[in-house]
Amino acid sequence: MTTPHDVREQILATVRRFVQREVMPVAGELEHRNEYPHALVGRLRELGLFGATIPEAYGGLGLDCTTYAMVVEELCRGWMSLSGVLNTHLLLAYLLYTHGTEEQRRRYLPAMARGEHRGALCLTEPEAGSDVQSLRTTAVRDGDWYVLNGSKTFITNARHGTLYAIAAKTDLHAEPPYRGISMFVGEKGAGTRVGRDIDKLGYKGIDTCELTFEDYRLPSTNLIGGTEGRGFSQVMSALEVGRINIAARAVGVAAAAFTHAIDYARHRRTFGKPIAEHQAIQLKLADMATKIEAARLLTYQAAERKDRGARCDLEAGMAKLFASETCLEVAIEAMRVLGGYGYTTAFPIERYYRDAPLLIIGEGTNEIQRLVIARQLLQRYGS
Numbered sequence: 001m002t003t004p005h006d007v008r009e010q011i012l013a014t015v016r017r018f019v020q021r022e023v024m025p026v027a028g029e030l031e032h033r034n035e036y037p038h039a040l041v042g043r044l045r046e047l048g049l050f051g052a053t054i055p056e057a058y059g060g061l062g063l064d065c066t067t068y069a070m071v072v073e074e075l076c077r078g079w080m081s082l083s084g085v086l087n088t089h090l091l092l093a094y095l096l097y098t099h100g101t102e103e104q105r106r107r108y109l110p111a112m113a114r115g116e117h118r119g120a121l122c123l124t125e126p127e128a129g130s131d132v133q134s135l136r137t138t139a140v141r142d143g144d145w146y147v148l149n150g151s152k153t154f155i156t157n158a159r160h161g162t163l164y165a166i167a168a169k170t171d172l173h174a175e176p177p178y179r180g181i182s183m184f185v186g187e188k189g190a191g192t193r194v195g196r197d198i199d200k201l202g203y204k205g206i207d208t209c210e211l212t213f214e215d216y217r218l219p220s221t222n223l224i225g226g227t228e229g230r231g232f233s234q235v236m237s238a239l240e241v242g243r244i245n246i247a248a249r250a251v252g253v254a255a256a257a258f259t260h261a262i263d264y265a266r267h268r269r270t271f272g273k274p275i276a277e278h279q280a281i282q283l284k285l286a287d288m289a290t291k292i293e294a295a296r297l298l299t300y301q302a303a304e305r306k307d308r309g310a311r312c313d314l315e316a317g318m319a320k321l322f323a324s325e326t327c328l329e330v331a332i333e334a335m336r337v338l339g340g341y342g343y344t345t346a347f348p349i350e351r352y353y354r355d356a357p358l359l360i361i362g363e364g365t366n367e368i369q370r371l372v373i374a375r376q377l378l379q380r381y382g383s
């Protein structure tokens with residue numbers, strides 16, 4: 001009999017093999033050319049990963065959040081950008097299978113699981129990043145339709161994706177303003193315009209774009225869940241998964257940097273011995289490995305709570321905060337271990353060093369994570 005544990009191990013072994021054989025040999029070159037990895041994305045599709053967390057009833061693999069976090073870690077050991085192709089796609093899927101109507105699930109989830117529809121999450125606007133409530137995109141009801149107008153920015157998968165989860169205001173006067181936000185699902189087409197690709201420090205190869213909605217008409221059946229004003233809480237629950245994804249990415253990138261550092265330290269000799277035998281280097285390796293392990297455990301803890309259906313904004317926030325700060329630290333420590341060579345493009349450390357800062361910003365900056373964590377602590381320890 002196959003147990004869920006066996007399924008997890010099989011999937012992880014498959015992803016690990018894919019990363020070692022197909023991603024690692026080409027990631028550096030594609031990244032430096034800032035080239036969209038069409039072939040690798042095709043392989044993600046063949047491996048069923050576009051349906052990773054989509055329930056089996058809708059054609060997905062039905063992985064739990066913990067297994068998904070492990071998959072993300074493995075992918076990021078090879079190239080973080082690949083996890084970005086999946087992340088907002090699966091957040092859109094989460095919105096549908098958790099908050100959507102049955103008709104919406106049937107209409108979109110099977111095609112998403114097959115990778116025929118690829119999703120993006122459209123929250124951020126030029127004037128609304130951390131402060132989601134101040135978004136300005138509007139959705140005005142017109143009979144059986146909604147008409148959307150507004151501009152989004154920093155939208156990952158906007159160009160190569162075909163399906164958007166869009167946050168828009170259905171009530172401009174709601175108090176507090178978040179009660180006026182609704183989420184829509186809509187296909188790319190008339191009324192959507194993908195603008196420029198944003199040039200980035202890292203996270204290269206995948207599309208992060210401006211996206212405009214101009215008199216974009218959606219049937220009222222595309223309002224996620226069918227009731228206006230629920231968008232903010234829907235998106236916040238999806239962002240718990242998003243934060244676990246970011247934490248898992250951080251563990252993967254940090255683990256990759258550490259692996260290079262320890263391997264290099266064993267072989268590079270100075271003053272007559274491998275640098276791994278200098279205590280200063282050993283201290284670095286010990287700190288790096290300990291923090292990565294702690295980050296991994298926080299990530300699994302948050303994912304396990306999500307799997308149990310428990311509220312996990314505190315745990316996901318802690319995991320995201322600690323893992324992303326650890327990743328940033330480990331990337332620069334790994335660079336120190338490699339000395340001048342770490343600063344060159346001959347090793348992938350410089351890529352990890354450029355990818356890591358996104359993790360302290362995306363899915364809610366680490367300042368916002370601290371606010372979320374503190375709010376929860378104050379409630380939990382309140383008299």
Ligand SMILES: Cc1cc2nc3c(=O)[nH]c(=O)nc-3n(C[C@H](O)[C@H](O)[C@H](O)COP(=O)(O)OP(=O)(O)OC[C@H]3O[C@@H](n4cnc5c(N)ncnc54)[C@H](O)[C@@H]3O)c2cc1C
Pocket residue numbers: 088121122123124128129130131153154155156157200203208358361362363364365366367368371
């Ligand atoms: C590569 C990349 C990909 C992205 N992909 C997506 C995507 O697919 N979809 C999407 O919707 N968005 C995406 N984003 C946007 C990302 O989520 C936002 O950049 C992020 O939420 C921060 O918003 P902001 O950049 O507007 O910063 P701001 O909100 O303007 O914040 C600026 C600074 O002020 C701090 N700050 C703000 N408010 C407070 C406060 N109350 N207390 C203390 N400090 C505060 C912030 O922490 C930050 O340090 C992406 C961003 C990047 C860089």
